[in-house]
Amino acid sequence: MKSEGFWFAFFLAGLLIKSGLAGENPAPTKAHPAKVMTPSERCLFLFDSSEGVSEGLNPLAFEVAKTVREMGLDLHWHDIAKAGMPTAKGFRAVVTGFLDSKMQDPERFAEFVEKTVKDGVRFIIIGNYGAYQDARTERFVDAQIVNRAFNALGVSYRANWTNDPSLFEVVPKDESILPRPSLTSANIMHFYQFTKERDDVRILVEAKRKDVPSQPSAAVFVSATGAQMLSRYLSPEDMLKDEKLFHFDLKAFLKQALAITPDENATLLVLYDQSSAESKSALKAVETASSYAHIPLMAVKMKDVFALRFFDLENFAGVVYADDKCPKTYCGYLQDLLFAYLRNGGRVVFLMPAQNKELRELTLNLNKEAKFASGEGLQFLKGAFLGLDGLRVSETAIKPSALLAKLKPECKVLAKTSSTPVWWRCPFGKGEVIALNAYEFIERQFLGLLVQSLVDAEGFFAMPILAWKLEFVDDCPLPFADRFIEPLGKTDSAFYSNDFYGMLVDARRLYGAKFVFLPVFSYDDRVEPPFSEPFEGTTRDSVIAFAKRIMEDDHDIGLHGTNHISPALSGGVNQNFKGQDALEAWFKKAFDSCLEVFGYPPLVFVPPNNYIDKAGFEALFKEIPTIRVVSSLFAGTEVETQQDFMMDPERRGVAHIPRTWAGYFLEDEALLGFINGVMSYGVSSHFIHPDDILDPERSKGRSWQEMRSSFLDAMKTIQERFPFLRAMDIMDAYHELEMLELHGPRCIKTSKEKLVVERASGVSSDFYMLVRVPAGKGRSLKVTGATVLYKDEESSRFVVRLHSRVSHYDIGGLP
Structure with a gap:
């Protein structure tokens, strides 16, 4: 189950939508629409x-x-x-x-x-x-x-x-x-x-x-x-x-x-039902996933599949079936078409539980009837993805809506809920089936699962990844109350300055963590000027001293806000600003406060409550033109601003670098968010608050020592399981993302056995690729122009760092 806070936010979002108050998401989308064609x-x-x-x-x-x-x-x-x-x-x-x-x-x-x-x-x-x-x-x-x-x-x-x-x-x-x-x-x-x-x-x-x-x-x-x-x-x-x-x-x-012929031989063909809300949602999810994998798409509506022929499918790298059923009038025809395609070496991804008998047979699910399973949680098994083996997301975060599945012995189960398989790969003749058996998997928090399923559909492929570990500290520095906290045995001022900050120092020393601090200068609720002075009150000197220590330790410093009200004229979870002038005054005050306290203008902005609307964006870049990074959430609710990792196509030089998970505990929803980021783009983008210990929900009722230990254990687990992730300063990440989008590597399929990855000439940035090889071909992979950093032959995936403009990947003759 979701937390009570989540459901409150979800309920509030519904009210805002119904009343027409929810603000338009100002962040651009990375998704590229599939080219819909009518055969x-x-x-x-x-x-x-x-x-x-x-x-x-x-x-x-x-x-x-x-x-x-x-x-x-x-x-x-x-x-x-x-x-x-x-x-x-x-x-x-x-x-x-x-x-x-x-x-x-x-x-x-x-x-x-x-x-x-x-x-x-x-x-x-x-x-x-x-x-x-x-x-x-x-x-x-x-x-x-x-x-x-x-x-x-x-x-x-x-x-x-x-x-x-x-x-x-x-x-x-x-x-x-x-x-x-x-x-x-x-x-x-x-x-x-x-x-x-x-x-x-x-x-x-x-x-x-x-x-x-x-x-x-x-x-x-x-x-x-x-x-x-x-x-x-x-x-x-x-x-x-x-x-x-x-x-x-x-x-x-x-x-x-x-034959229907795509522009690129790496193109996947998506079959979807325009009359089905679930199928249209699946198509949108695939369009976003394909943009991360750099895989082109073409789409055909289900009502037109009768005009497809086997020789059409042969021109595509794979087929994505974006529905849970097939039309009765030509379900048999569709089954025969996909059967022939698979038997002759094609690959098909099924995005949702197969309701029709014909579809279940294609997914190699031997159950004759479509019966729902009562699963709890999500456990990843060997071969799912790099570093995931044995990780389990609890039932408090996910209860998948899956069908009971009894699979043929040759199938490899990659994830299950309770005892029910929800993700598997099966050889099928000369081809391969990839099946996702839960309706939740087309939702944003499972985007990484879709990305990797599309990569599987390619057979032999390489996609760019960021290979980042980012750490954000929201609300820090923050106003001190100098209030004695009984469970901590000290004042909040002493806790933030010593215990909390000491934990970050240890994370930096032990695991190389690099933090960007996001100050909030007041906790009042003003939405029109005049706004408070930075850290106004009797504890101002203590907070300023804490801020100076952060600077002396050479950490990145950005901006969270003049106060903790989301900069918006509509939407969000708190009251809105009275007008555009008020928004602009709020940002101007934040800019002036940064100069007063830190001596430099901010480059990074994280909106309070992870929400900003279009009006807020306009005010932000008008009053603080130095901002280069905006960071909200990768998978947010309707009352949060959702972002993709990308450069802004309209605001030159501005990057969207969202956060993928939060908190001190790598478990439940946080673990799900972490896994989603790593599978989507090879990135862990994480944030915490110094006052999480004071919130029963965010602290999960645990002591500070338990929270501190869990935080450092999470750092250790990530380092051991995902050694290819690099601790990054936020502005180094910014420059890498900019170079990746402008001059980064592109995968070219020259044959079934050979790939070429090319980047622009004269580029010194490090670029990383995730290479997927056909099952059983991992030991045959020969790489030139790149260094293999990490390999997992069970999932048929390798992480490489490019060191030449052109790199080559060869797996020899396929059977």
Whole structure:
């Protein structure tokens, strides 16, 4: 169960929302929306009757049409000479089969190609492009106009034609199209220069001039937007009637040409139900998780999955099923589709408990009925993630809503609630299933679980991590009351200055902890000026002396507030400011107080009660332009400001560095928050208060000695279990985050066995990557350009530090 304070805040948030008072979250989001596309079963076949052909007699009418029908797609014919330019909307692809280079309106045809691609419909050229010349004037069209079409496909047309086979060579570049010995320049006698312009272009057959310097020509290629098979490269006869004359496998080409093709080969395909609130929430969660893993997404609505084909799924790194059920009308079809994909080496992540029998069978859950389990807490097992083995989050923090699961023996359970598996991986044919069996796992406090599930779906992948340990001390320095505290046997002034601060000194000495102190100058409740002087009262000298000691010990110092009222005109858990002028006066007073007490302007701001609204943000940066870091919460409630780790896209030079957990005890909700941060981005961002001992809820009713011991034990546990996390000064973390976003590493999948990680040149910042390898391949991993710092072969994960601009990761041949 959540704490009483949590439920009070949650209840209050509901009232604020209903009354329209809750402030808009001013923090930007890291999430990148998935590209939603609508697949179709229909293909539009174009021919030109002015060439002396008809619907029944043209280059597409024989083997091409036969093969496309065998692929389960529908054909629709259109004569461009008689019917003019068609409308491509609603089709999977437009396929052309022209014999000559002339067309009545070639410029309009180039516009048609461009618009077709822009509308998300693939454009496939088989044979001649058909619009190099204007049939009305016999003049050749300007290359700039022709390239409006070819640039949309990812290449550029450069002419450079020859029919002399001695002047060029033909090289098959993709064995999947089963090239035959007849694929030679002597049999083709046809060369045009098509230069690759985009990374998504995959050349299947390459031609290259031998007599003049030139780049390879993409004679046969596929891209994210279309494909081309240049004249004579498939067959010496133009009508393409006789399969025996083909130089390579037509069906293999058409599967790649007609398949939905993402821009990047690391893209995951998300299947979701737009009519389901849970499914839409799952999609939003995945969009955020993918931004941390740097994994691109495409999405298809559940109502459109009937138009997906197996060869579509083959182009994706994996599939994410973002629903707990499947539509009755085509649940069987969907099961067969995913079954074939898994058996042939695909990977599928199921984000929620599988309510349908068909889905449970795919997750290898042998239970015939969907029965809910009564689980309590969450225990992580061997192989879940680096350092998690044996950690348990208690039932006070989580009671998962899971289904009973009886798994096949080959499955590896990674987490369970009571005795019920809630996270597992299973081999499935040549592929792999990753299943999340609790509805709570699509919520923000489990974002890290989603991040790592997406990484699992990639198979072999590397994502950037921060590898940080950050420590915030909120409300410190704070006004002293000089009040005697009976359980402590001393005044609060003595406790803060000696006992509490002494604990931080020990944490620094024993574990290298680096703290940023966030002063609050008053505990009054004023929301309009005049505001109190810093540490006003009889204990001011004692607090100032404490502040000087913190500075002498060379700690980072930021700002918490003039007082402990959240800077907002609406929302939060306390009273709001009366207007924008009052907010600005509050921040100006805080700025002046920092200069008076510490001598320097603040660089870091933590909003009181972890809440600030849009108006507060505006006032903050107007009155304290020196602020470079704003820190609230990574997973907050509706009355708290939730942040992602990121640079602000609108406020140049400002970073959002939220906190992931709080308190003295690495248990319950704090442990869950810690795990979430480490799994999301390799970060522990932690805060405490000096007066937590005075709060029965935050102290959990324990003595100071128990709290101190637990705090230091938490530091030790993190150091031992997660040695790759580095204690960081907050401003060093700021600079690293800035460099990571501007010039940081990117993972490029060059094959199933090889990864390349590249960063910008001339960058001296340390960058860290989390590398995931397929199960059983950990010992085969060869790394160059980076140093392996930590490895866990059970979870198939490695942490590396880059020391070169380009690093390589090789796991050898996959079975």
